[in-house]
Amino acid sequence: MLRPSESPGLTAPRSSAGTAEPAGRPWPNGRGAWLGQIVYPVALVLSLLAAWEGVVRVFSLPRYILPAPSLVALTLWEKWPVFAAHTWVTVQEVAAGGALGIAVGLCLALAMFFFAPLEKAFYPLLITSQNVPVFAIAPLLVVWFGYGFLPKVLMAAIIVFFPITVATLDGLKRTDPDLVRLFRTMGASPAQILWKLRLPAAMPALFSGLKISAIYSTIGAVIGEWVGAGAGLGYLMLSANAQLRVAEVFGAILCLTPIGLTLLGAVVLAERVLLPWQRLAAREDEPLEPHP
Amino acid sequence: MKAVSRASALEVEGLHKSYSLRTGVLSVLEDVSFAVAPGEFVALLGPSGSGKSTLLNILAGLERPGRGTVRIGGSAAGLPLIAYMQQKDLLLPWRTLWDNVLLAPEIRSAAERERAAEKAREWLKAFHLFEFRHAYPAQLSGGMRQRAALIRTLLCEREILLLDEPFGAVDALTRRRLQRHLLRVWETLDKTVILVTHDVEEAILLATRIVLLSSRPGRIVESIDVLPPHSVRPQSAETFRLKSRILETLEQSDAAAL
Ligand SMILES: Nc1ncnc2c1ncn2[C@@H]1O[C@H](COP(=O)(O)OP(=O)(O)OP(=O)(O)O)[C@@H](O)[C@H]1O
Ligand SMILES: [Mg+2]
Numbered sequence: 295m296l297r298p299s300e301s302p303g304l305t306a307p308r309s310s311a312g313t314a315e316p317a318g319r320p321w322p323n324g325r326g327a328w329l330g331q332i333v334y335p336v337a338l339v340l341s342l343l344a345a346w347e348g349v350v351r352v353f354s355l356p357r358y359i360l361p362a363p364s365l366v367a368l369t370l371w372e373k374w375p376v377f378a379a380h381t382w383v384t385v386q387e388v389a390a391g392g393a394l395g396i397a398v399g400l401c402l403a404l405a406m407f408f409f410a411p412l413e414k415a416f417y418p419l420l421i422t423s424q425n426v427p428v429f430a431i432a433p434l435l436v437v438w439f440g441y442g443f444l445p446k447v448l449m450a451a452i453i454v455f456f457p458i459t460v461a462t463l464d465g466l467k468r469t470d471p472d473l474v475r476l477f478r479t480m481g482a483s484p485a486q487i488l489w490k491l492r493l494p495a496a497m498p499a500l501f502s503g504l505k506i507s508a509i510y511s512t513i514g515a516v517i518g519e520w521v522g523a524g525a526g527l528g529y530l531m532l533s534a535n536a537q538l539r540v541a542e543v544f545g546a547i548l549c550l551t552p553i554g555l556t557l558l559g560a561v562v563l564a565e566r567v568l569l570p571w572q573r574l575a576a577r578e579d580e581p582l583e584p585h586p
Numbered sequence: 587m588k589a590v591s592r593a594s595a596l597e598v599e600g601l602h603k604s605y606s607l608r609t610g611v612l613s614v615l616e617d618v619s620f621a622v623a624p625g626e627f628v629a630l631l632g633p634s635g636s637g638k639s640t641l642l643n644i645l646a647g648l649e650r651p652g653r654g655t656v657r658i659g660g661s662a663a664g665l666p667l668i669a670y671m672q673q674k675d676l677l678l679p680w681r682t683l684w685d686n687v688l689l690a691p692e693i694r695s696a697a698e699r700e701r702a703a704e705k706a707r708e709w710l711k712a713f714h715l716f717e718f719r720h721a722y723p724a725q726l727s728g729g730m731r732q733r734a735a736l737i738r739t740l741l742c743e744r745e746i747l748l749l750d751e752p753f754g755a756v757d758a759l760t761r762r763r764l765q766r767h768l769l770r771v772w773e774t775l776d777k778t779v780i781l782v783t784h785d786v787e788e789a790i791l792l793a794t795r796i797v798l799l800s801s802r803p804g805r806i807v808e809s810i811d812v813l814p815p816h817s818v819r820p821q822s823a824e825t826f827r828l829k830s831r832i833l834e835t836l837e838q839s840d841a842a843a844l
Contacts (some may be wrong), residue, residue, distance in 0.1 A: 472676055475648045479670050480690045480742060490693070494680045571680050574724040 314390075358538035369541040370548065381549045383526040387443065387515040388553055391450020395507065398451060399458025400500075406459075406468045407492075424456055428514065432521040446518035446526065453514035457506040465499025468494050498572055501565045510558035512550055594621040594657070595746055595778040596645065602653035603640055604803075613803040614640050618654070620797060620806060624745075627772055627779045629789035629814070632799030633836065637657070638782045639673055642748045645780070646670040658746065669742035670785045673750040673782075675735040677723040681711070683734050690742040690754040702741055709737045712767055729756035733764065740771060753788070763791055769815050786832050790825055791815060798832065800839035807839045 343363045349355070350362040357365060368379060402420075428449065432560035435445035469492050477487050519528025527546045534542035566573065590712035614637040622628050630638050641647040644656060644727060658737045659667050665757050669690075670839040677686045685692075687710065690820045710716040713733045715836070723731055732755050739747060769792060772779050783789055789796045792815055812828065 316806040341787075449820075470674065472674065476672070476676050478668075479646055479648065479668065480693050481666060482693045483719070486693055488784070491678070494678070497680070569680065571724060574722050 313460050325481045348404065352579055359543060361446060361541035364470035365541050366544040366548065370545045373542070373545070377545055380527050381527055381553075382516050382545070384512065384519070384528065385553060387518070387526065388447040388450055388511050388557070390443075391447040391514055392454050392507070392511045392557070394447060395451035395454025395511075396458055396504070399455040399503070399507075400462060402459045403453070403462035403466065406463055408527035411510065413463075420456070428517055432517050435518065436522040441522045441524065445521075446515050446523065450511055453510050454507040457510075459502040459503075460502070461499045461503025461506075462496055465496030468499070469495040497569055501561065501569065503560045505558060508561050509554050511557060512554045516550065593624075593702060594804055595624040595626070595659060596622040597655075597657040598641075598645070599655050599657075601641075602652045603649070603654070604645065604652055608741065615651075616645075616803040616805050618799075618804065618806055620809065622778060622780065624778055625776055625794060627794045628781070629793035629796045630780060630782045630799060631784075631786065631789050631796055631832065631836065632804060633801040634784070636799045637804035638799060638802050639750055641799075642670065642672075642750050642780070642782060644673075645749055661768060665742055668746045668748060669739045670746035671735055671739040671750060671752055673754070675723070675728075675731040677731055677734060679723050683715060683722050683726070686723065687734055687738045687741055689738055702743075706737070706741060709740060710804045713737060713764070729760060736764070736768075739754075747780070749779065749781045751782055751784065753783075753785075755784065763787070768792065772815075786829050787820070787825075790828055791834075798834065798835055798839070805839075808835055 311388060342429055347362050347364060350360055361369075404417070406416055413569040431452065432445070432449055435448055439445040439448070473495070477491055482490070515526065516531075517526035518564070519526040520532055527550045531546045532542050534546065596817065598621070599619045601615055602613075604611050604613040606612075609818070614838060618641065618842075631643070632638050644651050645658070677790040678689070681689070687706050688699050688702055691698040707716065709717055713736070715730060715733055715737070715776055718726060718730065723734070727736070734750060736749070736752050739749070739752075749768075753764050756764065762843075765788065768779075771777065781792060790812055796810045797811055798810070800803070800807050810828075810832070833842075
């Protein structure tokens, strides 16, 4: 409603400004770079798999020590309903735990930001708590909450909330004080300063936290399942391992990794959509970060 | 020349400001007193580090004076009367140009933002930024960002404009055009302007009065009434004499400080 309808001639005026780009490489992040990002890792993985297959066949290793990739693939193919069922259980745990962890992390960061005493009280505890191995907490959660869904969700949340809290708090604190003063001269209320300034300014930091959390989110759920569960990929790994069905262990790992990667992909995508200005900033010679 | 008959728009008396650093106390402003009448256009000239930005910060209510009083519009609390454009452009990197310039009306209310849209369009066009209104600050040059910051300041709709080197990052030609725009704003909207600049000619061309600040600690060395903006002929001998006199005064105060 406020935006005039004509589309801006953005690219034209900018290129006419005559910034000299090296010939043949118009954009450092062009399609060539994209292709490389896919081709090289895929080539590496394929050659590793080939080597693995070769080693297993040449030395005829028994399948309960190291199954060949082809056997892992075959197992996945034959037992896919089992894998799918267990994957679904873990996905649910990760999703619920992730959502809880993000919510708690955000609230904690905001609370610590706005009440300095709370930060002073909580921060050392928060750091120390991360030194306690999650493996030590998992059995306690089983004691308190049983073998069901809840302890796994809590485990995932415990892993997820920490990077979110630390990153968001950091982002909130790094808001350029000059920008805060600008808002004050404009008569902005504290709520407006939060919504229009501090939170948007903290977004890049929040997304850094989210990326770390996305990668680690499955770990919490799997540990929760190891300690006591009747379903889920962690349970599957443990029981298959106990029966020396090593191909199934590898199958479970193969089912697990895409969960974290998908989450990471979702975070990266969300960042691109929600913070388009950030990628522009990254391309600039001078950083666009609110002036330090 | 506008008469200083009405009550002052802004009055500073016996202002001192110092910062305590680890190495000792740094005195930045010393016994600064001056008054600005409503509708005046004052240029603040002084060497780098003489405390010009500090003075504006104090006027805008962002910093406390060490000693002395600041009165704005007859009362001590001056914030709602002042729009302040700082030396850095301070655009929000996550907002497009359009959303950046409309920040102040938006903070007042959604209806105000709606109402200000027409004016924003007009200013963006006048400042040759309209086709860039959907661009983010990172996509703009330093001069473009500075112009956007100036538009945002104008859209604050305050009586007194504090402008800290608004044309520092633009070329001579653009600078001329922007100066003319600023003059038009000042004349048509009847604003009071305090402009910090390093450019003596700019001060002569724009201001009705030039206040010279010594090098640190900043004291007011001289306050010179100049011809109203449109009667100044940039190439005239008179302008040239004024220019060299100002430069001389600044040099002398600099030498005295050493
Ligand atoms: N927050 C601060 N803490 C300590 N010293 C400061 C602070 N702000 C400014 N100063 C000092 O005060 C002096 C005057 O600074 P100020 O920014 O007002 O100068 P200026 O006249 O605006 O200079 P320029 O023309 O280069 O912008 C400088 O020496 C600076 O180091
Ligand atoms: Mg300055």
